[in-house]
Amino acid sequence: MSAAPTQITFFEFLTPLVASGLKTITIRDISESHYQPGSQVEVFTLETHIKVCDIMILAVEPLAFADINEFHATQESLPLAELKLLIQKVYPNQPTLFMISFKLVAA
Numbered sequence: 706m707s708a709a710p711t712q713i714t715f716f717e718f719l720t721p722l723v724a725s726g727l728k729t730i731t732i733r734d735i736s737e738s739h740y741q742p743g744s745q746v747e748v749f750t751l752e753t754h755i756k757v758c759d760i761m762i763l764a765v766e767p768l769a770f771a772d773i774n775e776f777h778a779t780q781e782s783l784p785l786a787e788l789k790l791l792i793q794k795v796y797p798n799q800p801t802l803f804m805i806s807f808k809l810v811a812a
């Protein structure tokens with residue numbers, strides 16, 4: 706069994722939402738779902754790999770694309786339509802995804 710990851714990347718335009726504590730979930734596919742609840746994880750920008758902040762993983766739960774709703778959009782700090790378009794673009798044709806809940810530890 707491999708160790709849980711200690712880093713996560715976000716698109717640069719989303720990192721202010723993470724560093725301010727406004728964004729408290731991210732929805733990823735199975736390849737990016739192996740985070741351990743209770744672990745501290747470093748956040749980097751995807752495009753430039755700049756360190757943004759640290760977060761603590763609270764939970765990792767399966768989430769069907771079809772079940773993504775306004776609750777998830779609020780936690781993502783994004784409009785629901787924008788969130789669903791983004792997820793479809795990043796993870797096309799993947800009905801089963803994972804919701805990673807987290808809290809900001811240090812900006």
Ligand SMILES: CC(=O)Nc1ccn([C@H]2C[C@H](O)[C@@H](CO)O2)c(=O)n1
Nearest residue numbers: 714715716719731732733751791795
């Ligand atoms: C490799 C990588 O950084 N991938 C992703 C995947 C998703 N996101 C964002 C986009 C949405 O806000 C949520 C839901 O997927 O997570 C991201 O920043 N980076």
